[in-house]
Amino acid sequence: MNTDLVLEIVAGLCLVLGALMSLAAAIGLLRFPDLLSRMHAATKPQVFGLLLLLIGLALQLRSWAAVPVLIIAWLFQLLTVPVSAHMVGRAGYRTKHLHRETLSVDDLDAVVQKAAAEEAERRKADAAEEAALAADPELAAELAAEGDAGKKPAGKPKGVLRTKEPKETAAKASAKRRRES
Amino acid sequence: MTRSRIPLLVEVPLLVWLVILWGALWQDFSAGNLIFGLLIALAVVNIFYLPPVELAGRLNLWAAAVFVAAFLLNVAKASFEVFWIALTRGPRTKNGVLAVKLRSHSDLLVTATGHTISLIPGSLVVDVDRSTSTLYLHVLDIPDPDKADRFREQVRRIEAGLIRAIGSKEEVAMVKAEAANRRNGGTS
Numbered sequence: 001m002n003t004d005l006v007l008e009i010v011a012g013l014c015l016v017l018g019a020l021m022s023l024a025a026a027i028g029l030l031r032f033p034d035l036l037s038r039m040h041a042a043t044k045p046q047v048f049g050l051l052l053l054l055i056g057l058a059l060q061l062r063s064w065a066a067v068p069v070l071i072i073a074w075l076f077q078l079l080t081v082p083v084s085a086h087m088v089g090r091a092g093y094r095t096k097h098l099h100r101e102t103l104s105v106d107d108l109d110a111v112v113q114k115a116a117a118e119e120a121e122r123r124k125a126d127a128a129e130e131a132a133l134a135a136d137p138e139l140a141a142e143l144a145a146e147g148d149a150g151k152k153p154a155g156k157p158k159g160v161l162r163t164k165e166p167k168e169t170a171a172k173a174s175a176k177r178r179r180e181s
Numbered sequence: 182m183t184r185s186r187i188p189l190l191v192e193v194p195l196l197v198w199l200v201i202l203w204g205a206l207w208q209d210f211s212a213g214n215l216i217f218g219l220l221i222a223l224a225v226v227n228i229f230y231l232p233p234v235e236l237a238g239r240l241n242l243w244a245a246a247v248f249v250a251a252f253l254l255n256v257a258k259a260s261f262e263v264f265w266i267a268l269t270r271g272p273r274t275k276n277g278v279l280a281v282k283l284r285s286h287s288d289l290l291v292t293a294t295g296h297t298i299s300l301i302p303g304s305l306v307v308d309v310d311r312s313t314s315t316l317y318l319h320v321l322d323i324p325d326p327d328k329a330d331r332f333r334e335q336v337r338r339i340e341a342g343l344i345r346a347i348g349s350k351e352e353v354a355m356v357k358a359e360a361a362n363r364r365n366g367g368t369s
Contacts, residue, residue: 021260021264024260024263024264024267027264027267027268028263028264028267031267031268031271031272032267032271032272032274033272033274036276036305036307036319037274037276037319037321039305039319040263040304040305040319040321041263041267043299043300043305044256044259044260044263044300045260045261045263045264047256047260047300048256048257048259048260049260051253051256065208065209066208068201068204068205068208069205069206069208071205072202072205072206078296078300079296081299081300082295082296082299082300082306083296085299085305085306086295086299086305086306086307089305089306089307089319090306090307090308093278093307093308093319102274102275102276103275103276103277103278104275104276104277104323104324104325104326104329105277105278105279105323105326105329106277106278107278107279107280107317108278108280108307108308108317109278111280111310111317
């Protein structure tokens with residue numbers, strides 16, 4: 001048996017297996033119950049399937065110039081798939097597009113509850129402060145005279161619900177200080 | 182607010198990558214093409230200004246090779262696993278959202294670990310807490326807490342592999358101390 005035939009057969013096998021992996025992703029999309037588990041089906045078998053297809057392609061083309069392009073195609077897939085899965089998963093979790101009954105453990109739930117409670121607490125404190133100001137015009141005038149420096153910095157909820165990076169807020173605070181001086 | 186200049190040395194890995202990318206896309210690695218690619222890379226790096234990726238400044242090629250090999254093997258395994266779960270379990274799959282605290286606080290390592298575990302064992306990064314470098318992962322097929330613990334262990338192992346390849350010296354020392362600890366604990 002000559003090498004050409006062997007390569008040809010291996011390439012064919014790779015292509016068929018790769019296509020099978022895409023089929024696996026499709027079956028997963030149909031069979032899994034909710035968004036988050038469907039994202040699994042959309043990421044893993046598909047990445048491996050693409051790898052097999054690209055290997056099959058490399059074996060079929062047998063040109064060294066094509067290999068870097070194929071590698072880069074796969075690398076970009078590796079880099080982008082987890083990011084898109086993360087974005088969809090994160091948005092799905094936050095908008096509660098998930099079936100709780102499919103989860104046996106949820107470590108994030110407690111964190112989210114805690115952050116939400118802190119946020120509610122802060123809102124209540126802010127509202128109380130405002131009410132106090134409305135009831136006492138003298139205090140309000142005093143605070144207004146003090147300017148920004150007298151304003152209580154609003155506490156950001158800790159943990160995963162924080163939308164701004166600490167660096168960003170620090171930069172803003174320093175910019176504010178510069179403006180004031 | 183002016184951003185501080187990034188020293189050229191920090192940009193070198195990025196420049197090398199961009200030149201290789203240029204050559205690969207043209208399928209032409211001749212000197213002329215690469216020099217032109219370098220000029221374009223320099224322009225791109227200077228015009229489209231991004232915060233630099235902070236590498237720890239060490240790279241263990243052997244550990245990196247081990248990691249890549251394990252990664253390829255596991256991508257294949259994970260794909261078949263997801264296929265199998267989809268076929269047999271389907272709508273009755275029990276999943277979990279697990280918090281895993283990583284050792285490293287480097288952005289690059291946390292990102293790399295997040296990427297790897299999205300592809301390898303059957304998980305999806307739902308959220309990241311950067312201040313404590315905790316990953317919140319949605320994991321397929323977690324029917325009981327026992328399996329959850331095993332999964333957490335697996336994530337930490339993947340991180341250890343990455344640290345051995347590109348982590349800083351302190352992190353490597355941490356991983357080594359941990360491994361020694363475990364060995365002692367196993368024998369006693």
